[in-house]
Amino acid sequence: MDSFTDIFQQAFALVVSGDTALWTIIWVSVKVSLTALLIATPLALIIAFILAFTRFIGRRLIISSFNVLLAFPSVVVGLIVYLLLARHGLLGDLQLLFTQSAMVIGQVFLCIPILVAMGHAALQAADRRAWETAITLGAPPWRAMLTLMYEVRFALIATVIAGFSRIISEVGSAMMVGGNILGYTRNITTAIALETSKGEFAQGVALGIILLAIALLLNLCLVFFQGRGQIHS
Amino acid sequence: MTDLLTIQKLSLQYGAHSAVYVEHLVIPAQGCLVLSGENGSGKTSILKILAGLIAPTSAQFSWQNQAYTWKKIKPILRNQVVYLHQHPYLFDMNVAENIAYGLRQQGINKQHITEKVKEALAWANLTHLAERSAKCLSGGEKQRVALTRARVLSPRLLLLDEPTSSMDQQAKAQTYDLIRRLRTEALSIVLTSHEITQADGLGDHYFTLQKKEIVSNSLATQPSTAQQYHTA
Numbered sequence: 001m002d003s004f005t006d007i008f009q010q011a012f013a014l015v016v017s018g019d020t021a022l023w024t025i026i027w028v029s030v031k032v033s034l035t036a037l038l039i040a041t042p043l044a045l046i047i048a049f050i051l052a053f054t055r056f057i058g059r060r061l062i063i064s065s066f067n068v069l070l071a072f073p074s075v076v077v078g079l080i081v082y083l084l085l086a087r088h089g090l091l092g093d094l095q096l097l098f099t100q101s102a103m104v105i106g107q108v109f110l111c112i113p114i115l116v117a118m119g120h121a122a123l124q125a126a127d128r129r130a131w132e133t134a135i136t137l138g139a140p141p142w143r144a145m146l147t148l149m150y151e152v153r154f155a156l157i158a159t160v161i162a163g164f165s166r167i168i169s170e171v172g173s174a175m176m177v178g179g180n181i182l183g184y185t186r187n188i189t190t191a192i193a194l195e196t197s198k199g200e201f202a203q204g205v206a207l208g209i210i211l212l213a214i215a216l217l218l219n220l221c222l223v224f225f226q227g228r229g230q231i232h233s
Numbered sequence: 234m235t236d237l238l239t240i241q242k243l244s245l246q247y248g249a250h251s252a253v254y255v256e257h258l259v260i261p262a263q264g265c266l267v268l269s270g271e272n273g274s275g276k277t278s279i280l281k282i283l284a285g286l287i288a289p290t291s292a293q294f295s296w297q298n299q300a301y302t303w304k305k306i307k308p309i310l311r312n313q314v315v316y317l318h319q320h321p322y323l324f325d326m327n328v329a330e331n332i333a334y335g336l337r338q339q340g341i342n343k344q345h346i347t348e349k350v351k352e353a354l355a356w357a358n359l360t361h362l363a364e365r366s367a368k369c370l371s372g373g374e375k376q377r378v379a380l381t382r383a384r385v386l387s388p389r390l391l392l393l394d395e396p397t398s399s400m401d402q403q404a405k406a407q408t409y410d411l412i413r414r415l416r417t418e419a420l421s422i423v424l425t426s427h428e429i430t431q432a433d434g435l436g437d438h439y440f441t442l443q444k445k446e447i448v449s450n451s452l453a454t455q456p457s458t459a460q461q462y463h464t465a
């Protein structure tokens with residue numbers, strides 16, 4: 001087994017070499033997670049808005065449920081989606097299992113709770129005068145909703161970044177419904193798990209470095225937007 | 234003088250607690266009504282109902298002498314009435330964009346909006362603040378921008394909730410000046426205040442909320458045809 005230093009040297013060499021297999025894996029990760037985020041965000045923010053600005057029976061239960069779902073293990077989400085998409089599952093006829101679409105579905109389910117919970121917190125804290133002002137100035141409710149979201153945009157951007165961080169780094173769902181197929185459904189996290197199990201640590205560490213770089217970048221964005229939000233509040 | 238809005242037997246309740254009760258309130262088509270009352274007497278609740286922002290528990294409404302249910306009058310109120318909070322909310326945009334906000338909702342073309350905003354800024358002597366971020370204005374400036382943003386929509390009824398609270402004398406004087414100028418226009422104003430008196434010469438009519446109730450402001454010009462409404 002190579003020394004720790006050797007592994008890191010090989011990993012850095014792989015990252016800078018522009019290795020096609022490595023960058024294909026990274027591309028799959030980014031593509032799947034961004035697609036899931038694009039699908040989940042509008043839906044989750046509308047749910048968050050309804051929970052923050054309307055009153056109905058069962059509202060608190062729904063809020064609590066989303067908070068509980070935050071702690072839902074990704075492998076369990078993967079299992080549920082697997083059962084739905086398997087040949088004899090409810091959506092088996094769609095033949096989506098072990099495709100990028102299946103990975104997207106899994107990540108949408110993983111992403112929505114965090115987007116709803118954090119989005120709800122952001123919108124709940126928004127100044128209600130913004131909503132009333134938009135309405136009294138003639139905005140229809142959906143435009144007033146968009147105005148309100150604009151007013152708390154920094155908190156909502158932070159929410160979206162947190163959602164992306166959650167799904168780009170998950171392994172359970174991607175492994176179960178994607179199948180870890182090289183060049184197609186193998187993403188950063190499933191590749192790290194596979195390479196490590198094979199004893200090929202250099203590629204695993206190289207992918208880990210990329211994942212950490214993405215996480216660092218996202219967190220810098222998060223700090224920036226949270227700071228902007230505080231300045232404007 | 235014709236009546237713009239008549240309200241009878243308006244009641245707002247939260248469970249068993251009565252937040253406000255209005256036996257009879259008439260708002261003429263032009264002029265300024267000053268509604269006074271202690272803090273927590275229900276002034277803001279009345280204004281928010283008049284703006285269509287919160288639903289009363291029960292009420293009878295008549296708009297230009299035609300009876301309406303709450304469901305029917307709500308869109309009219311939202312289109313024809315503008316409500317200003319005690320501390321007006323300005324969106325996180327510049328002053329000109331804030332004034333243009335309501336106009337954009339009406340689907341007016343961009344060039345026309347630009348012209349109307351320019352004219353409105355000049356009317357309120359705010360032209361020098363057009364590009365300034367609304368979040369960076371003083372309380373008095375915010376109130377003047379909010380008044381201008383409301384006026385540019387040409388509402389039939391303007392509701393001002395304590396427009397000069399927590400203002401220094403100079404800001405108060407500037408706000409009073411704008412309200413006096415608004416009084417000369419073809420709109421009606423309802424203004425709540427615990428500090429404005431008849432000596433300020435702002436109002437045409439004054440009435441007071443006592444124990445969360447208005448019995449009547451005695452301004453009815455003709456028999457009411459208001460229609461009973463109950464949400465409960």
